[in-house]
Amino acid sequence: MDPSTLKEQIITYSKSIGIDRIGFTDAEPFYAERNYLEKQQEKNFHSGMEESDIEKRTNPKLHLEDAKSIISFAVAYPSRMRDEQIDDIARGVFSRSSWGIDYHKYLKDRLVKIEEFIKRLVPDAKTISMVDTGALIDRAVARRAGLGYIGKNCSLITKEYGSFVYLAEMITNIEFEKDMPVDNECGDCEICLKACPPSALIGNGQINAKSCLSYVTQKKTVLTHKEATLLKDRIYGCDTCQVVCPKNKGITNHYHEELEPKLDEAYPSLLDMLNLSNREFKAKFGHIAGSWRGKNPIQRNAIINLANMKNKESIDKLITILQKDDRPMLRTTAAWALGQLKEYDEKVRSTLLEASAIEKDEVVLNQIKNSLS
Numbered sequence: 518m519d520p521s522t523l524k525e526q527i528i529t530y531s532k533s534i535g536i537d538r539i540g541f542t543d544a545e546p547f548y549a550e551r552n553y554l555e556k557q558q559e560k561n562f563h564s565g566m567e568e569s570d571i572e573k574r575t576n577p578k579l580h581l582e583d584a585k586s587i588i589s590f591a592v593a594y595p596s597r598m599r600d601e602q603i604d605d606i607a608r609g610v611f612s613r614s615s616w617g618i619d620y621h622k623y624l625k626d627r628l629v630k631i632e633e634f635i636k637r638l639v640p641d642a643k644t645i646s647m648v649d650t651g652a653l654i655d656r657a658v659a660r661r662a663g664l665g666y667i668g669k670n671c672s673l674i675t676k677e678y679g680s681f682v683y684l685a686e687m688i689t690n691i692e693f694e695k696d697m698p699v700d701n702e703c704g705d706c707e708i709c710l711k712a713c714p715p716s717a718l719i720g721n722g723q724i725n726a727k728s729c730l731s732y733v734t735q736k737k738t739v740l741t742h743k744e745a746t747l748l749k750d751r752i753y754g755c756d757t758c759q760v761v762c763p764k765n766k767g768i769t770n771h772y773h774e775e776l777e778p779k780l781d782e783a784y785p786s787l788l789d790m791l792n793l794s795n796r797e798f799k800a801k802f803g804h805i806a807g808s809w810r811g812k813n814p815i816q817r818n819a820i821i822n823l824a825n826m827k828n829k830e831s832i833d834k835l836i837t838i839l840q841k842d843d844r845p846m847l848r849t850t851a852a853w854a855l856g857q858l859k860e861y862d863e864k865v866r867s868t869l870l871e872a873s874a875i876e877k878d879e880v881v882l883n884q885i886k887n888s889l890s
Contacts (some may be wrong), residue, residue: 524541527635531631536590540663541588542586542589545579545666553722575651581645581690583686586689588689589686593770594616608750609753610751612754613784614683615754615806616777619806632646651831658684660698662696664682666698666700667708669710670709670758680838682708682769706763712761714755714757716732717729734748736812749822752822753783765819791834791838813844824855827857832862835851838870839885840868847881849880855882873885
């Protein structure tokens with residue numbers, strides 16, 4: 518089949534099953550991105566969650582030896598809820614990338630269908646697909662395939678959907694005509710750099726992933742005082758650099774019902790979150806992307822959120838966690854939170870004093886002493 522005809526058929530079919538943008542590029546190595554990643558490693562800016570092998574991240578032919586092209590896919594996701602619902606419940610915030618069903622499942626399902634479609638038309642076609650957790654850099658592929666440009670907030674910014682897009686790619690041995698990259702439109706704008714709470718955006722297209730709040734919410738360790746206070750009401754992820762971007766103004770992206778958020782999943786009750794068992798957590802949140810690190814980091818963040826909100830109603834629950842929870846990380850975080858709230862209830866200080874006399878874990882004990890002081 519003529520590659521140009523096949524290309525049009527892939528675009529038409531992909532859009533019919535829920536893909537919003539498709540772009541095509543070659544499978545040559547990503548030389549500029551290799552230099553970028555080397556600088557990231559030199560400066561110790563990697564979070565540790567990425568693929569550590571730079572060659573795997575920048576050379577498509579390590580994944581498919583006779584690769585000729587890469588097809589890049591983008592799916593738009595909502596930037597706000599359809600109906601803003603306001604109540605008096607203390608709620609945390611999941612980032613927008615975690616709204617609706619897990620986007621990995623959504624995209625993988627579509628990519629399997631597209632692979633099957635291509636192989637029906639070209640039986641000897643080879644394909645390898647990746648969604649986020651693959652080795653290649655999604656944004657770099659999408660930029661070279663003409664879907665958008667990488668902004669100063671290190672997100673891919675598209676004309677139609679802003680930066681609120683999920684990305685995936687498919688390496689293939691079919692040679693397609695390349696689409697042209699688009700020009701960067703950030704110009705002199707530095708709104709995202711100034712808005713980033715921990716100043717993780719460096720300004721030259723680099724990001725200190727270790728200080729990015731999205732990474733901080735996913736850590737499985739006790740957070741520092743600075744990290745905890747910067748978290749505010751974030752229970753998973755951070756959208757600040759996207760929300761403030763002028764290119765996202767007025768964009769809502771309500772195109773896919775599976776990706777629409779429910780109030781209690783996008784903005785969960787923090788006190789309810791602290792009462793969930795493992796089974797209950799999986800039943801309620803297991804289908805969303807933000808659950809992948811498990812219950813413990815989310816519950817730690819919920820404790821921090823309540824303290825940042827100065828939520829007096831949470832004090833009894835925090836005392837119970839400090840006294841009875843078998844997880845040192847949560848006891849430590851509860852001790853920190855009670856330290857932030859001790860001015861609101863006189864029993865907090867006596868509780869911390871009692872806990873200091875019986876706590877065996879050194880990290881927890883140090884936090885109790887810090888909270889008392």
